[in-house]
Amino acid sequence: MNALTVNLDSVIKMTDDQFFKLCQANRDLRFERTANGELIIMPPTGGETGNRNAGITAQLWIWNEQNQEGIVFDSSTCFKLPNGADRSPDASWIKLERWDALTDEEKQKFPPICPDFVIELLSPSDSLKTTQEKMQEYIDNGVGL
Template sequence: MNIIPVIIPQTLRVTQEQFEQLAIANRDVRLELTATGELIIMPPTGGNTGKRNIEIEGQLWFWNHQTGLGVAFNSSTAFRLPNGANRSPDAAWVSQERWDTLTSEQQETFPPLCPDFALELRSKSDNMKPLRQKMQEYLANGLRLGWLIDAKNQRVEIYRQNQDVEVLESPMSLSGEEVLPGFVLDLQVVWR
């Protein structure tokens, strides 16, 4: 099978409606849309990143299942941020109170809100600069707590409203603080 690259001109801008149609027609392709209408096609992850993603998502899901405080999401979920971007964090969480303000239709499509918590896990092929910009975009759209995990360098950047980014070197765990009360992410499985 021949692989044919898709080249999208930088002048092409996609509307929200077009993005939704593209996403529905290409369910196996991870897509994001920037606030300026640029379409981003994200490559699939490798085995180690996929393994780390499921470990993280599983821990978040289990905590949420026990507490019932909100709704946890995996990397397949795109959120329509207030600035018009459609972003898919590697893991996310929304409080039950905020989730319940959405209509059934809004919950079924790309939820029109920024998660309370979002996590990005650096893949081997990822450049840190775009990931940091994405984390800042989440903050600008209402994110309360964000973690950017760089497994390659065993480093975590913590993003909070109205605070400088905190950088941790080789932490063994992360606290969900007041946003995810009682949640502690075990990073030992991520560093392996």
């Protein structure tokens, strides 16, 4: 099953608050949004992909516990990137001082920050081209690693 991209631009310009509410009202679905406002509905992962995801997130969390320099996130966290896109990397990490600079409200919704480090697994529903484009978007928005 592939991700479904819906262009709602001609019908509605969804605000950040409306997008957040859409995600909260449909917790069983995973959404992302491109910088152009296209809504991406992500399919659920299979068992193998979910297991790899959990393993990578666990390894990142263990590494971070050793140095205590940042915050680790799994794929359930959506970030508002500087270019306007809303993305949920499979695993990510943000330096503690950058995370602490956000307000409590920003931390509770979709944090307006690009992680310092992201991992995107290539699952059966992903194309290499789309994943490479997503990684380039992260780099363009400030990912360091």
